[in-house]
Amino acid sequence: MRTGYQDIKADILDKIRQNLWPPGAYLPGEIELAQSYGCARATVNRAMRDLVDDGVLERKRKAGTRVKAVASQNARFAIPLVREEIEATGATYRYALVERQTRAAPGWLRARVQLDADTQVLELRCMHFADNQPFQLEDRWINLDTIPDARHQSFEAISPNEWLVREVPFSKADLSFAAINATPEMSDFLGAAPQDAVFMAERSTWMDHRNVTHARLYFHRGYRMMAQF
């Protein structure tokens, strides 16, 4: 019986599922477990740390390790580039720039992401197609104070998303999802009926506490976002 940390993880999960260690119960200490598995404490430690990461266990120094009372399941999902999401289905991706202008940041955006009153933004509207069917309408504002290079980018061939991912690697973002009724304008772009329910994602991206960009993504009718855990 090889006891790698993965085996230990599996065994702990088994014990939890068999209700030997019900939610809220304390597990034996690392030393004790290491003895019973016949491995080093570090190995048990790694297994348990992983399980904390997965949202299964809770640990506190001295107090010990317990099974999380409520399984606040940690869903974890990747937000791919639109292009990748489309190409993954086998469809042909097409991008189109609809509008592009430089302007002072609108009030709602200044409030939302804490910009100065005189911040200039590049405002873009783009469409993403899958097999020439409307897939996503993207409204985007790029902070020109933070990313001055964007001023000289036409964004006619490359989508702002894709350009930004290359230029501004690994920033923080916050993300929200909602359902809204299509405005007449949106339904024109997305080929939806007026009032159709539209899945919307809104994302703000930050680098060192400075806002980089804000985007509103409107998906085609019937879009489903999927995740698993």
Place this chain on the structure above:
Amino acid sequence: MRTGYQDIKADILDKIRQNLWPPGAYLPGEIELAQSYGCARATVNRAMRDLVDDGVLERKRKAGTRVKAVASQNARFAIPLVREEIEATGATYRYALVERQTRAAPGWLRARVQLDADTQVLELRCMHFADNQPFQLEDRWINLDTIPDARHQSFEAISPNEWLVREVPFSKADLSFAAINATPEMSDFLGAAPQDAVFMAERSTWMDHRNVTHARLYFHRGYRMMAQF
């Protein structure tokens, strides 16, 4: 200069942001980094493993470690119990069972989650209120082959979600989100106008490849699901 694994993580991220290690570039090997940081290889290893976990790096044995070319940002967010989500806002939570019946699994569900033709399910409809305002309408089907105990639960005081989390800890699930137009029935429950856009989450839960339950959650008008990474 203390070089804990967190300091190393931070330093690597800094270097990436400063474009010293652009996307796709290979990082120095663990041994080399350990020397330059003046720490053990295991410490560098842990920092790098963490960064893989965060979706920043890609590692392959022998090949080496590289900055992920596209930041397929791993959003990771917790799906809390409705009750907790509501109570976190300071509102008072109220639960109500609307309907409860045992029946053969409907065809669409059998197809969706691979059930036998004669599988019995417990079909439930519940409402969740925040400060007496409709918050979420829940349609749920519990597989009685997998969870026979559910047959004897009235679900009048405790929501099926909460009960299941206690009974069936740490199962796998897949999850999808969509926007739909409210049916007249849904708008009655949710206090929405007919045709209002409704945010819907659909979740299937599995234990050892057997389906446990399937749920459709319809949120109140204007609901926003939030995540960050």
Place this chain on the structure above:
DNA sequence: AACGGGTTTATGTTCAGTCATAACCCGCGC
């Protein structure tokens, strides 16, 4: 009984070293 400080203890982190494993690479044989 309430409070405060010291002790104990379980986890957190790091270390140096070993073995395992995957994959690139180079050279041999054809």
Place this chain on the structure above:
DNA sequence: GCGCGGGTTATGACTGAACATAAACCCGTT
């Protein structure tokens, strides 16, 4: 020139040990 196999090497996993740290707990004082 091509394919195959072994050598090299970078990461992956594990060990046993040590020290750090936070917090629970005990105990003595007020």
